[in-house]
Amino acid sequence: MASASYSLLPEITDHKRYFFEKLGLSERLLERCLGEALSAGGEFADLYFEAVTSTSLGMDEGIVKTAAQGISVGCGIRVLSGERTGFAYTDDLSSDRLLKAARTAALIASGPQIERVQGFTETRTPQLYPVAGVSSDVEIAAKLKLIERADKAARDFDPRIVQVRASINDELRRILIAASDGTFASDTQPLARLNIFVIAKDEQNNTARGTSGGGGRVALDFFTGDKSPEHFAREAARTAILQLGAVAAPAGEMEVVLGPGWPGVLLHEAVGHGLEADFNRKKTSAFAGLIGQQVASSKVTVVDNGTMPGRRGSLNVDDEGNPTQETVLIENGILRGYLSDKLSSRLMKMPNTGSGRRESYQAIPMPRMTNTYMLNGEDQPEDILKSVKRGLYAVNFGGGSVDITNGKFVFTASEAYLIEDGKVTAPVKGATLIGNGPEALKYVSMVGNDLALDEGIGTCGKAGQSVPVGVGMPTVKLDRMTVGGTGR
Template sequence: MSALAVTDDLFFNRAGLDRPRVEGLVADALKGADDGELYLEYAQSESLGWDDGKLKAASFDTTQGFGLRAIADEATGYAHASTLSEDAMRRAADTVRAVRSGHGGTVAEPPTGTNRALYIPDNPLHAVEFEAKVKLLAAIDAYARSRDPRVRQVSCSISGEWQAVQILRGDGVRVADLRPLVRLSVSVVVADGDKMEHGSYGGGGRVRYDHYMQPETWQGFVDEALRQALVNLDSVAAPAGEMTVVLGPGWPGILLHEAIGHGLEGDFNRKKTSAFAGLMGQRVASPGVTVVDDGTIEHSRGAITVDDEGTPGQCTTLIEDGILVGYMQDRMNARLMGMRPTGNGRRQSFAHHPMPRMTNTVMRSGSHTPEEIIASVRKGLYAKNFGGGQVDITSGKFVFSASEAYLIEDGKLGAPVKGATLIGNGPDSLTRVAMIGNDSRLDPGIGTCGKDGQGVPVGVGQPTLRLDGLTVGGTAA
């Protein structure tokens, strides 16, 4: 069945809504508005957590509801409810009409649809029995402990969700999407005498559980988490000061996402609160730096067949060969800036209004091998994995902690270090890129992006990068 047919069954047949009446209600509520939509959502989610050798937590949740939005100029009226009833929608319509009182706008052109689907529509929660998921977590625990006698604790979790949405516009256009999402995470604590260290790894995407139930997959996750923990057992204090820093491929793209990506979202630039505001067409990065936001990477965590306004997912070039050429846009900010929407209008759920958000934000590959880049550094730091970080969108200033890092000495990797933090400014760091690797890749599927209290799944990616003159905060005396 098509996504429209499935969601028609969910929202009209089962919920008892009369579609022609709902469409008429939406058309009346948005009359005279510049844009808006009714967003219908049904979602199921589950999570199983394992710790201390046993199942510690298991949850299952079903939610449904709607959000009705009207936009007049840059003002937004939004009302939502968890009750799918015509009465609730009429009350919501009365609320959003206030925003377009006295406004004589014409509802904007609807998004142009495609027939492309970027992921399977199946609900992953129903494909694997609960007992099989518990058995998987137990197997992960047993395997991790068998790998090394220094393993002291194993934590793992498996989670999944299925989201069905239908978007109705005032002009009668309807768009639907069925979105699966799964994730498997593993964490290992090792000890050697009084010293304890931690390692973690995981992956996921818009797929079924099948791939993650395979031993070659989950055992690989355990092996990587254990490797990280054992590396950190041998770590020394990180140096501090200004130095050359090499970033590893994949997940270290989280720095790109946080320190640069948010600053390229349309709302921050329209309001001129981004460090990139007013710089369109200007050089903002070193030559060779090309950054895209690509919602079309099939089955990836950040993939989006259509965004939460009904615009198809796209690959949007943000920076091309160091020149700022684009922003990520939802419909409202694109209209107000005289630009086109880019399929980046996203929301956490029906209880939230959409805003410009990233999907998969990736720096393209360059021409250097990772080995060449490491060999070019006389003294510096190689940051292979990142933990947490903080960013100020307005100034671009960031602080990120490296969860796995090594000294670079005379062009070779040296001792692992602990406690290294990278301190800098996002726009400035783009100009410090000296070498770009040929190994760009997406992270394994673990990212969730927060903005204005909303979280959405995203992907990040980059090649190996050499940045000159970055400030490193360390722990060495």
């Protein structure tokens, strides 16, 4: 196919100015790259330019052990032909390298002997390296002060706190997307996260761990007031001290109450991934073919919302240049739709939900969650707890895993309590929640009116790619769930 010409909205905003004036791109070069990308007969092509500056500081045992600044720049070029995807990337933004990458992607997608095509990127893997001026000395000093305050607050919380690690990571990501369908979008995306990890030890040499942290697409002034380093440090220390006195979690099937906020990670893993369109297009999801059917209790409504100001999972545009949006996935227990990107939208003939995301310019986009949460119900949280004769109250979670094909999940509760005769009693340790996502939602009998989102710590993995996300939920009661533990 001959090279085509595309209208790419030549107005240069502040987002675009960086790429045009600092990195030497031009509208003509973008047109040439797209033309080359479609030269072997592809149906669609896009260019994803990315420039990231980052800073990381880490303190261990009161000493700054890590400090780094870096920059990464590159472009990923994708070509679609039916269900076939051709992709190439380069960290060299010269016209010769960009055009070569475009031709490579074109051949992978549309040329003969596709399976044998290898090594066409011919580029070295980008590496972070110190760059003077990424952050001013004043900003670096302010970040250092934040982790010093966190370290001190954790140690001051209780003498049984014997080890503290504190870190802060932030980045500024600039992106520019140009596509053969006329898409031309750009964005500048800040991201910051403060992390605290502590170890507590008692006189019997029992140890326990606690973690906390927060952030989002925010500036440093976020870490003031209610979201101060002291707040997160005390929360990590409190969790560790609590675990020192915890009893072994009971085992068996019982009523389970999930607390508001971060426990929404269970919803994210057990349900959210199964509602991403690519899994459903390939019919590998437990939710494949169930749109319009009852998949949860009528009390359950789940949405994915990428438009929430300052949230970790929010984006002005996704990584395909589409505005993000609020998407209702499950409404009163009925499955309403999936999260889609351009490829899934075209192949499944469904609306594009602006959910195309990628880890970096070295990766292809795919449908991903942004901020996923369950909406409020009408129950009072205290009434939910009072309704439980004997069960588990899971307030916070650590790690977990899910099998997308059948929805089965296993999650570890990092903070949980027994519920006895409607009252929250002893803290427990070693509790795991075991179940099936679609099945578990059918046992939701009460939903609180206290919806909360996580503090801004979520990172989601899929197919080797990690992206920042948000989760949330109100207090929720499940009438049946299997709890793993060593107690009675």
